[in-house]
Amino acid sequence: MTNRKQYIFLFLLIATLGFAQQPVQTSVDSTKIKIGSQFNLTLKVKGTKETRVAFPESKNFGKLEVLESYPIDTIKKDASYEFIKKYGLTQFDSGRYVVPRIPVLIGNKQFLSDSAVIVVNNVVVDTLKQKMYDIKPIVEVKDSSSDFWWYLLAIVLLGGLGFLGYWLYKKYKNRPKEEEIIYASPIEKATSLLQSLEKKSLLEHGDVKSYYSEMTDITRTYIEETVHIPAMESTTEELLVSMKQATMKKKMGIRQETMETFEKILKNADLVKFAKSKPMDFEITEDRKNIEKIIFTIDKALPKEIEEDEVDSDYERQQEELKRKKIKKRNTIVGIASGCIALLVIGFVFLNGTSLFGSSTKELYDQDWITSEYGNPGVIIATPNVLLRKDADKELPKGTMALLKEMQMFEYGGYFDDYYITVSTSKFKQPMKDSETAPMLDKALEGGLKTLELRGAQDIIIKTEDFNTGNGLSGRKAYGTMNMLDPIKRKSEKVYYEYIAFGQEGGLQQILLAHKEGDEFGSKITSRILESVELRKAAQ
Template structure:
């Protein structure tokens, strides 16, 4: 019955029952730092069975310093295989030897998990000669000077990049603002510029055809005055035929057909990912140039003075609008660049003067820092009640579905409340159990089961330290703390997690508080300390 009660502490896992094929034992449960102790695995199999023991360098947080050969003992036609591993640890604490997978006839079997304590070596301070503590030696840090040089270098590079961008922009502006006397002069110049870019020779066929057809369409729109840029190929050809009749243009059917073929070829390249051959690309370019020249020569030159004046005025107004638009875009670009430059400069300045941690915490933001500095809430959760102060209100969660049916039948009431999740930056859970029958609970064994729960949820290489814990009202309980490794699902890398667990048992009820956060997070450490210092326990209601 006690075993079933301890299984209730798993809270996040289900019971697993399997036939025991491998016996597991250790020669001592208490050891000194650096001393060897032996883990023994024993199994009895048929003489024809194939047994594979793993070759390990580490078992959990313990180092394997010796993997002993397998001993074989024959008895009544069966073989008893004994495998020993020599283990050690160079840090004090309570460690869990996790389950190991053994293969018997290619079928996996799991060994039992065991715990072992590693204690410090006692030092006799009466025989050991003592020395005075040396004074602190001040060391000049070159870090501040290094950051200043980095800031100056970044500032120079930023100014240089800004000047380069501005000069290049001005040069491009002059080229773009060049005023052509006639549309044919503009089209001819742009065709020559396109050939100098050598786009299709570099494999950029789509970009080449896009610019080539844009040159032809822009010429037709300016010279023949039909909406060529917004029209489809079919609409453009229909409009061109109508304009040639209206304007009495002496353009041949062959010229219009050649233009139509090139425009359709461009549509295939742009939208159907067609890839013309090199000679076809050259022919299309020549057809466009010839079509533009033929169209220009076919336009009647008899234009009245009034029409000529109106046309020049329209072109002049269009050029003015284009220039104003480009100036406005340039001002916007300069403003954005200035803001970005100031932002980067300010960030580098704070890094140089305050340090990177200050920038990360106060400018970029730190989730646990925001929790620590936010408005805290004090509430009582569960029955037996746990009064606790937390940075956020804990939300009720249902864990009854994850409990074994045998253990669930013994529970009168179970309540659980949590903030965050097992893989978040900070996780806090408060759970309470009330049993149907009053039962004495061994808190140390309950701690072992809780550690196994964490392992079942993906915790690896667990380091466990255990001590007594008293609340402000003098109620005693057990505290377990340490670190473990878990896989980060986003970065696909292992990260260290620090945990603290409090367990209290009173009046046949159980109260548990669990805190998980990333190791080395100073703000999370302050949150944990404040939470645990605020714990108050309420008496169990009947």
Template sequence: MKLKLYIVFLLISNVIFAQKVTTSVDSIKKKIGSEFKLTLKTEVDTSSKVKFPSGKLFGNLEVLESYKIDTIKNGNRYELIKKYGLTQFDSGKYLIPRLPIIINGKKIFSDSIKIEISNVKVDTLKQKMYDIKDIIPAKSDYGNWWIYLLVLVVLVVIGFLIYLFIKKRQSKEKPVVIEFKSPIEKATTLLQQLEKKELWQKGEVKNYYSELTDIARNYIEEEIQIPAMESTTSELILGLRNAAKQKKLKLSSETVENLEKVLKQADLVKFAKVKPLDFEIEEDKKRISNSIVTIHNSIPEVVEENDELELWNEQQKEKARLEKLKKQKRTRIMATIAIVAGVLLMSLLVLIYFKGFDYVKDNFLGHPTKELVEGEWIYSEYGNPTVKIETPKVLKRMDVEKVMPKNTMALIKEMQIFMYGSLTDDFYIGVSTTTFKQQAQIDLEQAAEGSLKIFEAQGATNIFVKTEEFDTQKGIKGRKAYGTMVMVDKISGKSIKMYYEILIFGQDNGLQQITIMHREDDKYGKQMLERILNSVELQNNSQS
């Protein structure tokens, strides 16, 4: 009776083309600690690229040494011979697992071989005994960790110094600019500040007269609007008299003469190096101060309604001040963010340089399946007939009636399905066990085809498949289907290329199936798949 099987399991990978690999060992029986010589041979074209397996463990056997590949040329083909030295320090029967050999990017597997390790009898009467040696510290893979730490500290310090530099420049006190409401207020204040300097008392008479006359000239220019700063003494006095007449200033001749005397005295001090006596300097200061006050009082008072204008000006100044503070704060925040981002970027670049991009991606950016590889695995039993398997997570029992069509369930006596993940997840595991109501000859190839049709029903496209025999470590034979397919993520709409392997066993009028799938380019998915396959064991019933 032909049965069409529908079992929901997911997997994807590359198309595997047949290549012959010969597997042999120098002996199937050795004593504890002795070396087994495992030999893998394959014949390929001269242009082929071959990658033999590597690692510290092959199943439960320790790899003592991986020998160099021997190459024998035979016409336009090469025979490649790869040898490994294996050992085990516990007695018992072991299985050298099927090992993957990659030829031109395609993976094929060697045969598994059973070996036996026997105890070594020790005659303690003849054998000399030695004390246990002290523990030798292992070399750390991170011996140069301090270099990375030093680089990181240097980057942080540089970033911090840049931040302080920006903050200092922003908070650096700028020269205080005093704003005066009127020219007379400005001139009076500057005269007071000049006296506090005590220039002429310190012998700096020339500088004193220069600042004194500049204050007077600047006041006249601002108050009366004549070019006092650029005029000679004679031109200034003439311009002042003319302005007094035009603007009807109540300016006496005595005031103009006193101002002229001080200006001429200043010219003599600056250009003729005349040094006035102390009382003369005091008199000149009074003349300038009185002249400024007299000129101010001589100007006709103009009453203007400018309170609102002054208020508006004050508001604008306060608004400009607050805006400036906000801008400085935004600049500091942006500079801090830029510095922190720069430090992080430089740190990542240093790590990428020393460790590689994959290391940074896995440990800092995160890799979803890396956590599964490094987590605590569970070895458990599922279904009936029992499937024993090691998985990174406990598989969840599914409601069979919701998964299987009713017409198929009519043929089934008992069915159990256990799963982790889904078809479009990064990693998926499915285990199912089925027993049928009627005795039937189960075609494992046809069962594999039924599973692939389930993939198609779930939206899989471009399915490539290859099948071959598969033996568990205890020698139970089954069928394996493996290959690649493309799945579409229903949420993002992205196409994902997946690698899958399906193991199918027929026992006691029943079917046991294991499906594993992961993203094709996921190295951690490949590691998990290999570990799971090496752990598969079944209830040892008679084969159908």
């Protein structure tokens, strides 16, 4: 009998220790609720700082609906850590329901939580105290055919704007043009522009920088048109070298003293423009006289093999070509402006706020989706449109690609479109240990967010948590908001993003999803995509 009591006591002790060592602690804040009321399910896991815990994300636990999945709370107690995950659950039918045992991934092992019983009671309505109301009258449905007249009005307005744009174009084209100065030769142009420079009174207003800039530009333009060297694009040193070479090649016979004076003027101009130097008045006057002498010296030294009338004819042809280019550019600007007006009208009348250059998030969400596999190890994912392959070599630094055996990238949309998707997969040249996988995921997320900063992201708010798929593979997720500077609109757009990284032995899989903050259908697309994610395991 004594032995029997000892066995019973030992059995109870083992059972007690078993319960005490349960890895996942389960609790509910209420076992009885009314229909539609929320109760909270809490799961707790104890571990260390290095412990990786992944709680499931689902819309339903058994027959109970998940109203809200709260972020994981981490509480430090002495040397240990406590990971707490809360779910808000409900049920809209009365009855007795069981919260099933929920799988939780701790490290590389899966553990189950305890089940719980919830009673859902009907809401009792006292018809004696509750005031009754009459049935609402029938509401007439608006006739959708009336939209036809709005479309017709839009077409008429668009046609009217197009006609107005054409009329303005014809009127502008036929207007008498302002008289343009046609110079007989480059030397006449240079001397005339130097005289005009003096009339601007830049020195009287203390604008020495503009004075020297225009003076040297006139000289460089003259040299470019006569000596035929790229004077406007060259630095001072490059211009002087080119001038010396051209002088020897064309046997122009310009003296060394002239070249030294020209070098001194160009360097004075550089000091004024870049070092904020201010020469004395007599130095400025001397530079102005010398620059005119240099231009006349170059003109006299030019080779005379070509007849003067031929030179003048070539110069006139160049001037006429410049005029034609200006007219063509002006006509192009008028045409583009008319087209922009038409696009704006279409955007405001027809699209009612959707993207002009792509589908709105509502259209993307409602259209037929495509499920495809991308990369190696493969990522199976459902998206509104097929993702397009990108050249990974152009996207990443060479140092990064040197560590990889293979990398593939796929993309839909852009950072400033209504929705943006990127999927990338990588295989490393050397396999990684399980202990290295978790730090690698955090570094992958950190590197991805730095890439966003390089592309213009600012004020990035980052929250991180674990993420797991239906086939048992876990990863890390970073999510939050960031400001993206739109180069077209010249304003900052607030964007919500979710960035997920999965690590396997020898492989890395990443998904980036982004849409404008507050976009209802953008959020729905993100949830639908993440629910569809499946991963191929990396080949060993």
